[in-house]
Amino acid sequence: MIREQLKRLITQAILDAQSVGDLPAFELPAFTLDHPRQAQMGDYAASVAMQLARVARMPPPQIAQRIAKHLALGNLATYELASAYINLRLTPEYLTTQVDAILNAGEGWGNITIGAGQRVQVEHGSANPTGPLTVASGRNVVIGDTLANVLTAAGYAVxxxxxxxxxxxxxxxxxxSVYARYAQCLGVDEPFPEDGYRGEYITDIAKRMIEREGDRYLKLPKDEARRALGKLGIDDVMENVRTSLGRVGIYYDNFFSERSLYESGLFERVLPILRDKGLLLEHDGALWFSEDGSPIADTGTPIADLDHETKSKVDNQKSxxxxxxxxxSPKVIPDPTERPTYLASDIAYVWNKLVERGFNRAIxxxxxxxxxxVPRLMAVTRALGLDPDRVVLIIYRFITLMRNGQEVRMGKRAGNIVTLDDVVDEVGADATRYVLLSRSIDTKLVFDLDDVKRxxxxxxxxxxxxxxxxICSILRKAAEQGSLSPASPITPAPPLPSSHAYAHPSELALIRKLLEIEEVxxxxxxxxxxxxxxxxxQxxxxxxxxxxxDCHVLGEAPEVTAARLKLARAAKLTLARTLALMGMSAPERM
RNA sequence: GCCCCAAUGGCGCAGUGGAUAGCGCGUUUGGUUGCGGACCAAAAGGUCGGGAGUUCGAAUCUCUCUUGGGGCACCA
Structure with a gap:
């Protein structure tokens, strides 16, 4: 990356200045290269001279001068001193060579190597498989999928x-719930469970079960039938979920079964690790995890768990x-063959991720x-002797869906849900993804359907x-005019003769913007x-x-048209890559 | 009560400890005898919620207060 190259050159200049005595000896602190606010100040600005004032015991502008004196920028960039700032400006010659570099990189353009092949898992979605994929989960899967795309581009094995x-x-x-609808559809007067799922899709699932399996579950003991239909229902739901995900271009390497954590015996293998450390406590017939092994008071009332202490002011939540x-606890889950509690699964799951499968990081x-x-998962991770930095939790705010100027209220239990499919039907997959990505994950997102459509x-x-x-239209026209082979819209063209370096400010600004994708x-x-x-x-x-x-592409002098066509192709490639990272299409026509 | 998040032009939001705080929408005024006007330009519009602190330098870090959202169950 260019920024890193320039940083290395500045570091080298400081070291050189020190070695000849222009600067005194000191340990070089970390410093940054920023984009100045004003374009006229250059492409990058180093404020390192100000940072060094104390250790070098010199006025910052003088430090900047002495650094600049040793700066060996070659034809990469030029510098200007503005008080203590060292402003760097990429040269047109260098920028010109980058257009070829972009086109040569092709589909790999924008990829960087900071991930160094580390194995990262992104677990996202993971909504309860008790109903269709909602638009609320849409934010989850779009965030997760996009991060996975970007991490892949950053050199991680995702x-x-x-x-x-x-x-x-x-x-x-x-x-x-499925059992009740199933029975009702077969004419049996079966009461609907109080805590049941009231959505109509449950009836649809039941009908599909009848179509496939007939009435045979009525002949089984109720408990058994409920369990069996529940299992089949989950399969049914997940199949639909997969279809919905496919519509917004989301695919998974694996669907991991929570149940398998118990069926494989993993949970029973991991639990002793905590027990041996004295972190498991029996109380009132239940099994508890306590990170510091402190005893649980017998208060006679249900124990409010989280009487947390603050270990660090820096990162409360994590520590x-x-x-x-x-x-x-038999009070929560009476059936000993069922999964104990949510935390129990988390214990086994994080072990499975970090130890059994050996991901460097689990997101x-x-x-x-x-x-x-969050504190529970982090505590469990620490207790298992695993590095908590390998666990990364991304917490995003919920979305508010607006239609006709009103908030659409949703609840899966009550059955009044808006599915991701509904939204995709209404505004399309690209717009759906774009809107869901358009805000910081830390702020709530208002998704106004009318706005997006209208x-x-x-x-x-x-x-x-x-x-x-x-751009595609320009390239098509160019192909008709014979300026460009239509068969090879992104294959590299021969390098431009140096006399045709890009010079127009709008050309250079565009190249600079294209190069930014790596930083993004x-x-x-x-x-x-x-x-x-x-x-x-944007x-x-x-x-x-x-x-x-500002710069007409077609109909200019042949060298100019050729050069600008190349630049247009580089822009097309960069736009397409950016859209692809967001999971959006890059249409040739609209 | 404890914890997390947010507060930046009329509205919606960006902003990496660095110079004169940006973008979109909206508003006003303009723009093509040429490649897609789903575009572009200019203007108006800001005490970055209040206060204190750290720093050569704070929208950004710390503390505190205010307001709003969320979380604090032997639920998931």
Whole structure:
């Protein structure tokens, strides 16, 4: 990356200055290279001279001068001193060579290597398999999928996983609900369970069961029938979920069964690790996890677990001491063959991720309702002797869906859900993904269906796609005129003769913007904030449109047209890559 | 009560400890005898919620207060 190259050159200049005595000896602190606010100040600005004032015991401008004196930038960039700032400007010659570099990189353009092949798992989605994929889960899967795309581009070996919560109370209620509808559809007067799922899709599932299996479950003992139909129901739901995910371009490497944590005996193998450390406590017939092994008071009333202590002011959430969380209790789950509690699964699952499968990092994408579980998972991870830094929790805020100026209320139990399919039907997959990505995960997102549809003309959702289609149109026209072989829209052309270096400010601005994609990939991969992609896509399209306005491509002198066609192709490639990272299509026409 | 998140032009939001805080929508005024007007330009619009602190330098870090959202069950 260019920024890293420039940083290395500055570091070298400081070392050189020190070795000849222009600067005194000191340990070089970490420093940054920023983009100056004003373009006229250059492409990058180093404020390192100010940082060094104390250790070098010199006025910052003088330090800047002495660093600059040793700066060996070659033809990469030029520098200017502005007080203590060292401003660097990439040269047109260098920028010109980068257009070829972009086209040569092809589909790999924008990829960086910071991941160094580390194995990272992104677990996302993982909604209870008790109903269709809702638009609320849409934010989860789109965030997770996009991060997975970007981490892949950043050089990580990424594994995409959906955790199927096919155990526990909710599943029991679900099974009972399917059974009730099943019986009712077959004319049996079966009461609907109180904690049941009231959505109509349950009846649909029941009908499909009848079609496939007939009435044979009526002949089984109720408990057995409920369990069996629950299992089949989950399969049915998950199949539909997969179809819905496919419509927004989301695929998984694995669907991981929660139940398998018990069926494989893993849970019973991992639990002794905690027991041996004295972190498991029996109390009132239940089994508890207590991170510091502190005894549980016999209060006679249900123990409110989280009397946390603050271990560190820096990161409360992650380092909280968790004193008591129940792992197994007959009051919660009476059936000893069923999964004990949610935490029990988390214990086995994190072990499975980090030890059995050996991922370097396990990223969990969780909605804000799971925020309270963060300390528990971190505590369990520590207790198992695993490095908590290998567990990364991404907590995103929920979305509010608006239609006709009103908030659409949703609840899976009550059955008034808006599915992701509904939204995709209404506004399309690309717009759905774009909107869900467009805000920081830390802020709540208002998804106004009417907004996205109504203003299809001046809608920011389609702006980058429009720019892409516009480039395609130019390239098509060029092909008709014989300026470009239509068969090879992105194969590299021969390098430009140096006399045709790009010189127009709008050309150079566009190249600079194209090069930024690597920084965006790095930023998203390190901050795990996918909305930077939408910001970049907008500004990339804007920069291209300025080029389009100022620099005519076709009908200029042959060398100029050839050079600008190359630049247009590089812009098309960069737009397409950005859209692909967001999981959006790059249309040739709109 | 404890914990997490948010507060930035009229509205919606970006912003990596660095220079004159940006973008979209909206508003106003303009733009193509040429490649897609789903485009572009200009203008108006800001005490970055209040206060204190750290720092050469704070929208950004710390503390505190205010307001709003979420989480704090032997639920998931």
């Amino acid at each position: 594994h995409r996983e959906w955790y199927v919560n096919n155990a526990g109370n909710q599943i029991r209620h679900f099974g009972a 909280k001491i968790v004193q008591a969380v129940v792992i197994r 969990y994408v969780w909605g804000e309702d799971h925020q309270g579980d 203003r299809a003309e001046d809608n920011p959702v389609f702006y980058p796609q429009y720019a892409h289609a516009r 990939v790095e930023q998203v991969a390190t901050q795990l904030q996918p909305h930077h992609l939408t910001t970049y896509a 500004s990339l399209a804007t920069t291209f449109n300025a080029f389009y306005r």
